[in-house]
Amino acid sequence: MEIRTAFHKKLREIQDDVLAMGSMVEKAISHSIEALKKRDLDMAHQIIADDLEINKKRFDIEEKCIQLIATQQPMASDLRIIICVLNMISELERIGDYAEGTAKVVVIIGDEPPLKPLIDLPRMAEKTVDMLQRSLDAFLNRDAEAARQIAGEDDEVDNLYDQVFRELLTFMAEDPRTITRATRLIWIAHNLERSADRVTNICERVVFVVTGKMEEIGASKY
Amino acid sequence: MSVNVLSNNKTTHLNKVKLKTERVNLYYGTFQALRNITLDIPEHAITAVIGPSGCGKSSFLRLFNRMNDLITGAKVGGHVKIDGISIYENNIDVVELRKRVGMVFQKPNPFPMSVFENVAFGPRRHGRNNRSELEDIVERSLRQAALWDEVEDKLEQSALALSGGQQQRLCIARVLAVEPEVILMDEPCSALDPVATLKIEDLMRSLAEDYTIVIVTHNMQQAARVSDMTAFLMMEEDRAGVLAEYGPTSELFTNPKDKRTEDYITGRFG
Numbered sequence: 472m473e474i475r476t477a478f479h480k481k482l483r484e485i486q487d488d489v490l491a492m493g494s495m496v497e498k499a500i501s502h503s504i505e506a507l508k509k510r511d512l513d514m515a516h517q518i519i520a521d522d523l524e525i526n527k528k529r530f531d532i533e534e535k536c537i538q539l540i541a542t543q544q545p546m547a548s549d550l551r552i553i554i555c556v557l558n559m560i561s562e563l564e565r566i567g568d569y570a571e572g573t574a575k576v577v578v579i580i581g582d583e584p585p586l587k588p589l590i591d592l593p594r595m596a597e598k599t600v601d602m603l604q605r606s607l608d609a610f611l612n613r614d615a616e617a618a619r620q621i622a623g624e625d626d627e628v629d630n631l632y633d634q635v636f637r638e639l640l641t642f643m644a645e646d647p648r649t650i651t652r653a654t655r656l657i658w659i660a661h662n663l664e665r666s667a668d669r670v671t672n673i674c675e676r677v678v679f680v681v682t683g684k685m686e687e688i689g690a691s692k693y
Numbered sequence: 694m695s696v697n698v699l700s701n702n703k704t705t706h707l708n709k710v711k712l713k714t715e716r717v718n719l720y721y722g723t724f725q726a727l728r729n730i731t732l733d734i735p736e737h738a739i740t741a742v743i744g745p746s747g748c749g750k751s752s753f754l755r756l757f758n759r760m761n762d763l764i765t766g767a768k769v770g771g772h773v774k775i776d777g778i779s780i781y782e783n784n785i786d787v788v789e790l791r792k793r794v795g796m797v798f799q800k801p802n803p804f805p806m807s808v809f810e811n812v813a814f815g816p817r818r819h820g821r822n823n824r825s826e827l828e829d830i831v832e833r834s835l836r837q838a839a840l841w842d843e844v845e846d847k848l849e850q851s852a853l854a855l856s857g858g859q860q861q862r863l864c865i866a867r868v869l870a871v872e873p874e875v876i877l878m879d880e881p882c883s884a885l886d887p888v889a890t891l892k893i894e895d896l897m898r899s900l901a902e903d904y905t906i907v908i909v910t911h912n913m914q915q916a917a918r919v920s921d922m923t924a925f926l927m928m929e930e931d932r933a934g935v936l937a938e939y940g941p942t943s944e945l946f947t948n949p950k951d952k953r954t955e956d957y958i959t960g961r962f963g
Contacts, residue, residue, distance in 0.1 A: 474962070544913075546959055547955050683947060
């Protein structure tokens with residue numbers, strides 16, 4: 472016979488809320504790059520507006536966590552889950568902000584001609600979204616090994632950032648008229664690189680939930 | 694062997710060992726109440742004993758002052774030691790033992806006498822009869838029990854007129870009056886309101902600097918709030934109590950090593 476059913480139900484709801492917030496953020500990242508590729512200003516404005524929803528979701532989840540701590544005195548793994556959630560939603564909210572930042576750059580770029588075909592930036596975005604999705608799965612499945620593995624893949628994003636940076640530097644060096652456009656693209660690459668770093672933090676928290684120990688998983692190059 | 698205790702008592706498990714059980718088995722007649730309990734209780738710290746009803750927590754506590762001797766058919770196997778000396782040998786003076794190891798019970802049990810006489814009772818029995826000496830002892834004990842300010846002008850009044858929380862602190866003063874080394878507490882707050890409970894918990898923390906305290910409690914939050922070390926006892930299928938896990942409280946309640954502990958403290962089984 473299960474006891475504390477009300478508590479467990481609330482705990483499951485909180486975890487479902489985190490997954491929902493994760494989906495909102497994944498969509499924001501994907502759409503921000505799509506808006507860049509297609510010069511879709513409507514899509515960019517939508518991402519900026521939707522970021523308010525992401526922020527609200529974060530505060531809703533935080534409120535639920537605080538109430539659960541106050542009323543149910545969670546212990547051991549239940550406590551670690553709630554603490555993990557509090558940290559994760561903070562990371563997700565920041566990733567959402569990065570996507571919003573990218574969308575704002577898209578608005579600024581407007582209908583300027585593209586500097587070059589976009590290859591590496593979409594790759595960075597895909598990889599980051601993939602890592603984020605899988606890190607939330609790892610949280611759901613309490614899979615510390617998967618979390619460590621995903622955190623290690625941050626190197627791929629860092630390497631792509633390196634590539635983008637060097638390529639744009641070359642553009643700027645060869646033709647100063649490209650500096651403004653190149654700088655904006657570097658900024659977007661930076662947003663994606665920081666997003667992947669935040670996913671690494673999420674992975675560290677998943678390991679904490681499973682093992683009860685805070686492990687730093689490989690410092691980022693940047 | 695002993696280490697300075699940090700203010701948040703994280704290293705109390707490194708203190709000198711005050712109480713020790715070695716493979717202790719306790720029987721009431723043919724019924725085995727405790728099986729193979731081995732643990733070291735550190736000095737100048739609070740150790741909590743938690744576990745489901747009937748698992749043997751109170752029986753375990755009573756090992757240290759041999760109160761189980763008063764139960765017909767009770768038999769103890771293995772060793773129970775205080776400062777390295779086994780207390781179940783034939784040459785042990787049980788009266789002297791119960792002076793060194795005091796006990797506070799769930800329901801406050803003041804004697805039907807004045808506040809003063811309650812506290813003076815023990816020292817009198819142990820030969821202190823000088824009035825002025827007794828007055829000093831009573832004041833010291835009531836101050837240590839954080840009760841003096843509330844009763845200093847009521848010492849001749851009946852102890853039964855005190856509130857529940859005050860009566861329990863009086864019982865603690867009674868224990869302190871005979872200068873024990875160990876204080877055993879069997880669910881000392883379960884009959885008290887929340888404010889009285891927190892006052893007793895504060896008192897326990899201050900007493901832990903000078904005494905060794907072992908508390909049985911079915912209130913896990915209290916064990917988490919107040920203790921340095923926690924022992925989790927549970928019942929096996931034959932209803933014998935075993936030690937499932939023992940460790941620093943902060944670790945046991947955030948990252949228990951045994952699944953049975955995890956299930957119990959998260960309420961997944963009772």
